[in-house]
Amino acid sequence: MTIATPMQLDAAPLPHVDQAFATPSAPKATEHSLPQLQIVPHSAADSLPQDMADRIAIVFAAGKFSETAAVCAKLLNSFPTSATLWTTLGMCHQKRGTLNEALTCLNRATELAPQTAAPHIGMADVYIKQRRFDVADVHFEIALRLEPKNVVALNNFANFKVNSGRPDQAVPLLERATVEMPDTALLQYNLANALRSLSRHSEARAQYERALDLKPDLHEARGNLGQLLYLDQDYEAAIFQFDQLLLVNPTDDRAQAYRLHAKAMLNDFSWVAEYEQHRRHLGLRGSAVSPFTTLVMEDNPDLLRVRTQAYASTVFPPQPESTISFLRPEARPQRLKIGYFSSDFHNHATMHLLGGLLRAHDQSRFDIHAFSYGPDRQDTQRALVEANVSRFYDLRNLSDHELVERARAQELDIAIDLKGYTGNNRCAIFGQRLAPVQISYLGYPGTLGTPMMDYIITDSVVSPAGSERHFEEHLIRLPHSYQPNDNQRQIAPRQFTRADCGLPEDGFVFCCFNNGYKITPREFDIWMRLLTAVEGSVLWLMSGGAAAEANLRREAESRGVDSGRLHFAERLPHGEHLARQKVADLFLDTFAVNAHTTCSDALWAGLPVLTLPGQQFSARVAASLLSALNLPELIAKNEADYEARALKLAQEPDALLALRTAVARNRRTAPLFDTRRYTLSLEAALDTAFETWRLGQAPAHLTLSAPHGAKEQSQTTAERKTSVAAA
Incomplete structure (x- = not known):
């Protein structure tokens, strides 16, 4: 999200560099x-x-x-x-x-x-x-x-x-x-x-409040105050501000989308019925909405793409005829110059996944550059990045124009956006073409709705045959899962007990550590039936604050479940969070937006994750990860199957023990946590995308097969190449 444009005293506002959120046009x-x-x-x-x-x-x-x-x-x-x-x-x-x-x-x-x-x-x-x-x-x-x-x-x-x-x-x-x-x-x-x-x-x-005291109808100030309250997780106060905007302009879809998302963050399920009143026009009748806010509202990739295209037109406005040209070399450079762009090069979920890839990149064939426009946080993950790239650029104080110029000056072969439409993004810079090949990767689970991105990294589970129409980009399907993992991630040595986590010593522990907004009545109804069916069981969730906890407890009571059977976990440092998951029995996934990094966290910690794949990218990520871990038995076919599998595991200790053993075994041998194997596949994808451009060919959907001898430590360049077929 971002602020509405600043205002000029002579009449017209200057355009703001980030388009993730904008209130109605600035008054004169x-x-x-x-x-x-x-x-x-x-x-x-x-x-x-x-x-x-x-x-x-x-x-x-x-x-x-x-x-x-x-x-x-x-x-x-x-x-x-x-x-x-x-x-x-x-x-x-x-x-x-x-x-x-x-x-x-x-x-x-x-x-x-x-x-x-x-x-x-x-x-x-x-x-x-x-x-x-x-x-x-x-x-x-x-x-x-x-x-x-x-x-x-x-x-x-x-x-x-x-x-x-x-x-x-x-x-x-x-x-x-x-x-x-x-x-x-x-x-x-x-x-x-x-x-x-x-x-x-x-x-x-x-200052926003002062501006509103002076002029209560300064709607830009109210919209920005609402966003700021949202970012500070003061969701109730944010909703009040968005409500005030909607009283003045009921067709302000941006305020409506953020209001509904704030309600979802509070686990106020009234957003579901309210969304139904707006779903046909939300983001389509004038003011585009950030597609991230609508991911959880409906598992409908066709509708999501239309909304995303509308939003993309505000982020990537039509560009004048480009004077930027890239010289096609006669052969592949000895080292392809790759630029990763993000605001998250620090202790962040993206880096928990990406760190191993940066460490494993073949530096003899790839010249890796990290372009950071996020905060200057000197932590372990920042140190990992800086130690494993050729150059690290701290560009947080540069304008978009300056950032583009700095990136172009490096003469990149491939530019990779790690943010998409998530918070603190600057993906608009890709609209000015940073490199001959541009790729959307990892941060945002879906299309960016613009042809400015040549490719998106995906796989055959999150993007099965027939899903091409949901994307503006061309698909690069990696052989196992699109998601990288770091097989050197540290789990804290602390041995948590259930008492340490505020859980009962006995009884089955269902858990879900997804962000609260992902929980909808669809999942919650099933979870409450499971608690009813499994005597002494509890549900362990990540705390979203006092109001969210109260709302979920109320929803449990309305379904006939003692609200005391819901337990809430506070946030811990990443290594400790991984360690405490061992005391749970089964992770229950959410539907429209799965566990993504959170799923890999649980599996890396040895906790089985049960998922139900849906239609859109964000609804199929956990299925992708479980497939790459060779655990298809944790992928349900429908809601009834999801509930039945969860009940079986809760009632049959031997079945659960066998599954936990499989998770522990497969995490050492299956592709999901094989960082080197994954890196070889991604590097083959980068080679192929660049070669397609170098030969003057148009981008096409690509499906890669698994590299041979991925565990070999010494390989020739030819052996590193994977076979690629046009999809």
Whole structure:
């Protein structure tokens, strides 16, 4: 999720770099009870009469740029030395996109009024549109040198700095502006946006609330406050803000989607019936919605793809004819240069999976680069990444434009996005083409809905034959599972007891450590019937907070189950979380969005996972992992079979013991946790994708077979290649 765009004091907002969430179009400045702010504050020294200047400013502020330009051009016959007219005419050209004409007019204004800031502010806006960002910086600096208290310059320069990845430099500018105009809601709102970009959430919340106190109908501030509350896991307060937005605009699908997702995070099952009222149009009638928020709402890959395509059009807007060209080499380079892009190169679920792959990459054939735009966290997983890549780039303070330029400068052969539409993503940069081959991988379970991604890494379980229509990308099906695993992940040596975990010493322990939003009435009904059927059994869940726990306890009671049979686990460091899972008996998976990394965690810890595969990618991941662990008996055929298998394992200790033994045995021998074998397959996929491009061929669906001799430590290049067939 991201903030809505910052607002300019002259009318139009600058585009924001991240499109994961945006509230309705930003109102014009005049709708925020601002004093009249024209581009050039009219001075007595200007030859244009004051009453004429006032009328022109009103027409300009109304957005009638063609009409304003015509009036200015006519008046220049009588007042050719009016800096007001030249500046306003220049800004009209800027609004209409005739940028060279705008610069001509604004340059003339600077000649006529060399000590006035406004023409320089206008020129900075023009240079931003021309993507000449260094020159824009210079003109903002000149404007503030001339008029240090000019609120328009302070605000717009700050917005430019936020959008170019420099929120730390924007905050003092906006603080100066709020001193000059303390009761201006728009300035408080923009300051809140800058603070939020720096993760100074408590301060940002206070500024959003201040903006809303000044102007309760500043909907952008309310939407961003709702998002911030959501990110801070204050879901009830977030829902209140989204409810207020929907009272004003019931068709605001983005607010609706986040509201429903927040309810799911609280395990408030009322979202299910409410979603049914909106499902036919949600994200399709005007405002696109983040597809991540709708994954759990319905296992319908066709509908999901349509919603995703609508959303992708906001993230990847049509690009002008690209001037970027990539020279096709006559042969494969000795080392293919691979760029992984993520905000999660630290102790994060993605790195728990990916760390082994980075360690196992054949450095003689692949030159691995990690592009990080996430927080600077010096932990064990960050150290693992830095130790196993050729170069690590900390780019968290760069704008999208700067990040693209830095990536292109490395002349990558393949660029891989590890985020998709998950939080803190910057997948929009792939819309500007970072490398000749671009691949979506691991972070987001589904299509990104754009042809800007050439491929997506998947497998034949999550993406079976016939599922190609659910993807905009071409499928690269790996031979076992699409998901990598690190066979050196450490499980803490601590031996947890049930008492340590707050569980009863006796009785069967069903568990599910998925995030709470994945739990829907479909699963919960079955789980409660299992508790009823298995005397003394309990259900062990990951805590989603007091409100979520209370909602689930209430749902249990409504199904005739003592709510005391639900137990909730607090979060622990990763190694300890793996270790404590050994005290559970059976992991019960969720349906529309399975356990993903969580499934691998449980299996690595030796805990069997029972799943029911659905239709969409996110609903088939656990089946993929279990297939790669050679445990098809844990993949149910339907809901009745899922319930029957769980009941059998709970009532037949020998069957459960045999299954746990199989998990322990297979984790050492099956493909799922064979990091080297997996790496060989992925490297073959990268080779094939690059070779397809090098030969001038269009991307096609690919299915890879398993590498031969994967456990051999010494192999020739030819032996490393896997066979590839066009699907």
